[in-house]
Amino acid sequence: MNIEKVNVREIAKQFGTPVYVYSLRILRESIAEIMPLSPVVRFSMKSCSNTTILKEMLSLGIKIDAVSVPEIQRALKAGYSAEDICLTSDVFFTAEDAEFCLKTQIFCSCGSLGMLEEYGETRQRLGFGSDSVSIRINPGEGAGHSKKTNTGGPYSKHGIWYENLDEAKAIAEKYGLRITGVHTHIGSGGDMEHLSRITGKLVDFAKGFPDLRVINFGGGLPYEYDPEKPQIDISTYHPILEERTQELEAHFGRPITCEIEPGRRFVAGCGFLIGEVRSLNHTFNENKKRLDYVLTNIGFCHLLRPMAYGSYHPIWFVGDELGEETDIIVAGPVCESGDVLTQKNDEPVPRRLPRPKRGDLVVIGGAGAYGHVMSSNYNSQPLIPEVLVDGDQMTQIRRRQTLDDVIREEIG
Numbered sequence: 001m002n003i004e005k006v007n008v009r010e011i012a013k014q015f016g017t018p019v020y021v022y023s024l025r026i027l028r029e030s031i032a033e034i035m036p037l038s039p040v041v042r043f044s045m046k047s048c049s050n051t052t053i054l055k056e057m058l059s060l061g062i063k064i065d066a067v068s069v070p071e072i073q074r075a076l077k078a079g080y081s082a083e084d085i086c087l088t089s090d091v092f093f094t095a096e097d098a099e100f101c102l103k104t105q106i107f108c109s110c111g112s113l114g115m116l117e118e119y120g121e122t123r124q125r126l127g128f129g130s131d132s133v134s135i136r137i138n139p140g141e142g143a144g145h146s147k148k149t150n151t152g153g154p155y156s157k158h159g160i161w162y163e164n165l166d167e168a169k170a171i172a173e174k175y176g177l178r179i180t181g182v183h184t185h186i187g188s189g190g191d192m193e194h195l196s197r198i199t200g201k202l203v204d205f206a207k208g209f210p211d212l213r214v215i216n217f218g219g220g221l222p223y224e225y226d227p228e229k230p231q232i233d234i235s236t237y238h239p240i241l242e243e244r245t246q247e248l249e250a251h252f253g254r255p256i257t258c259e260i261e262p263g264r265r266f267v268a269g270c271g272f273l274i275g276e277v278r279s280l281n282h283t284f285n286e287n288k289k290r291l292d293y294v295l296t297n298i299g300f301c302h303l304l305r306p307m308a309y310g311s312y313h314p315i316w317f318v319g320d321e322l323g324e325e326t327d328i329i330v331a332g333p334v335c336e337s338g339d340v341l342t343q344k345n346d347e348p349v350p351r352r353l354p355r356p357k358r359g360d361l362v363v364i365g366g367a368g369a370y371g372h373v374m375s376s377n378y379n380s381q382p383l384i385p386e387v388l389v390d391g392d393q394m395t396q397i398r399r400r401q402t403l404d405d406v407i408r409e410e411i412g
């Protein structure tokens with residue numbers, strides 16, 4: 001199996017396993033698909049924050065949506081200027097965060113009444129900073145591939161509830177702020193139909209803000225993880241966004257900037273996680289049916305999505321003599337029974353795969369988004385390297401942690 005022109009065994013030999021690999025060609029293909037959708041396109045950098053990826057995005061004219069001050073700082077280090085970055089959050093984690101954004105002139109989208117208030121208060125106290133802010137609106141409904149990634153509706157902490165917009169206006173007035181942006185992001189992994197409906201709702205809310213300059217429709221562009229199924233067509237989003245923006249421009253009689261900020265759709269497909277089959281095991285269930293386990297060195301410390309959301313990722317084994325296809329549960333090395341790559345609703349789900357042998361490679365697809373960024377040192381596992389493949393070239397863009405790295409901040 002190759003990633004671009006590089007054999008995965010070559011990558012495993014050179015960098016060891018597990019290792020994250022990004023295909024530059026696939027990344028550029030998805031960028032080329034997304035860029036025409038909206039005049040301003042931001043990358044929701046939490047989905048894949050490696051500096052090399054950020055720089056690639058920057059070189060192609062993509063801006064940044066950050067969700068924390070450290071993300072803003074990381075984007076600045078990667079070469080973005082402050083006007084390329086907006087912060088979307090429900091909270092300032094500290095008063096210094098609000099101060100940082102005001103000083104650095106980061107456009108903030110306030111996702112709670114409290115955050116708007118804190119922005120206004122801090123600006124008043126400092127006596128400087130932009131009077132122009134955005135608010136994130138919870139339109140009353142959400143979408144997502146999992147409850148945990150649905151960020152709209154009454155059970156979401158995100159955004160100013162659509163019935164509380166007058167309160168937001170009152171806060172803005174109290175502090176002399178102008179609400180020049182409205183924003184919504186209803187969830188990750190929804191569908192196109194839902195997205196279009198929500199854009200209509202946001203436009204209706206936006207009309208109530210006389211200072212409006214920017215409308216941000218959020219991220220949430222879907223990605224189909226199963227390579228057997230057709231990829232979801234996102235091109236239909238462009239005419240919808242255009243129509244919505246024109247409606248607003250007609251309403252206000254001036255240009256309005258339309259923005260989107262996808263994460264997943266940019267990077268999910270370009271990422272692969274290569275590991276190794278370490279051992280085989282099997283059990284028998286209550287009906288005496290044999291359950292085959294393939295134990296790999298890829299655990300939820302490296303890829304959390306299957307355990308956190310029951311997410312599906314394509315899996316391939318690479319070996320000289322793969323066996324017959326059989327029902328296999330693919331699991332990892334972490335000492336917890338939830339450490340299973342093939343699962344749904346907290347239950348292992350066997351998948352038809354050719355039976356591998358110890359030492360064969362395992363390749364997980366769709367690993368570019370919410371992959372490395374969500375990894376951890378659980379079980380004292382060092383964070384794993386990231387490699388960029390471009391044609392026949394491999395470039396390491398993060399080295400493997402050592403045990404010393406893992407315990408470096410400990411004291412005593």
Ligand SMILES: *Cc1c(COP(=O)(O)O)cnc(C)c1O
Pocket residue numbers: 044046047065067088185187188189218219220221261262263264265
């Ligand atoms: C996570 C996030 C996104 C990106 O969501 P995707 O589903 O990855 O496109 C966009 N905007 C905000 C505010 C987010 O928190």
